[in-house]
Amino acid sequence: MFTGIIEELGTVVALERASGPAGGRDADARITVRGPLVTSDAALGDSISVAGVCLTVAALGEGTFTSDVMPESLRRTSLGDLEPGAAVNLERAVRADGRLGGHVVSGHVDGVGRILSRAPGPRWDDVVVAMPPELAGYVAEKGSITISGVSLTVTTVGPDSFGVSLIPTTLAATTLGALRVGDPVNLEVDVMAKYVERLLTTAGVLR
Template identity: 60%
Template sequence: MFTGLVEELGTVVALERQVDACRLTIAAATVLDDVHLGDSIAVNGCCLTVAETSAGGTEGAAPRWTADVMAETLDKTALGALVPGDRVNLERAVRADQRLGGHLVQGHVDGVGTVLSRTPSEHWEVVEVSLPPELARYLVDKGSITVDGTSLTVVRAGDDSFTVSLIPETLARTTLGFRQPGDRVNLEVDVLAKYVDRLLAHRALPTGTLPTDTLPTPTKDTP
């Protein structure tokens, strides 16, 4: 479980392509302070499992960690488009004794959107992102959504897009500060909305049946 509060921007070091997966290596610092093999770290909102850690290799280089990313994740998220040198949002799984500063985030990507426009103002920037139609019912004005692992408040929820307002802190500390129109971003809707939708759909059906109109299987890599 995560909160959607990005801890640092990591840098993609390498992607080793395999037949049905890849090994993703990222340079980082903060998220590796107390990491152990098998721990979870969200990369642009996608929960990945730490499979390996190493020192930077050269003097002054940042430590690195590696995760195995299966084909399903590469196909259903924007991680498949990463190349060495790309910056990525990183967040460690939240501990039970920590403040929940954002909202409940699973690290299970529900779909991929595209940045449609950026409208700057004096103190913030409004960003519009396309929305897969099947996710529209889970968004409401002033509700929560995760974009590339960043917990944000929806300003306007439409049928095929939504807008968010980004403050200077978010622009400076996350990938959303430099995403441009046409860039793809990972989206995770509020898990509470998904449960409510499921319960209401089940309540409307005869006893013993389940709704067939459900979300696509979310992505979550496991060791």
């Protein structure tokens, strides 16, 4: 589990895709990321959120870690679009005795959105993000959403888009500060909303 509070801006060292006819997003890949802070106490099998995607540490290097990325992750996230040198938001799994500074984040991406617009304010940016319409029911004004691993508060909601405001810390300490219109972002809606829907559906309240 994560909190959506980014600990470090990492750098993609390599993204090695499976070769042959099964290559592309129908195959797996291995990603190596440089992140001295998140690897400082990492062990094999640990979970690290990379751009909002929960990945398992499969190998450790000098300030780097390598993870296997399954076809499902490549299909449903923007990880497959990354190139060496790209910056990525990194967060270690939250400790049981740590503060929950953001909200409950699983690292299981629900879909890929795109930046529709961004309007700079005096010290912040207002950003509108296009989302898959099937996610709209889980997004509420003043609720929480995760964008590429960053816990944010929703400011406005439409049928296929929502807005957020990025404070100076978010602009400086995450990849969101450099996003341009059209850029893809990983979206994870509040997991609590999904569990509530599932419970009500199985109980016959929702159909």
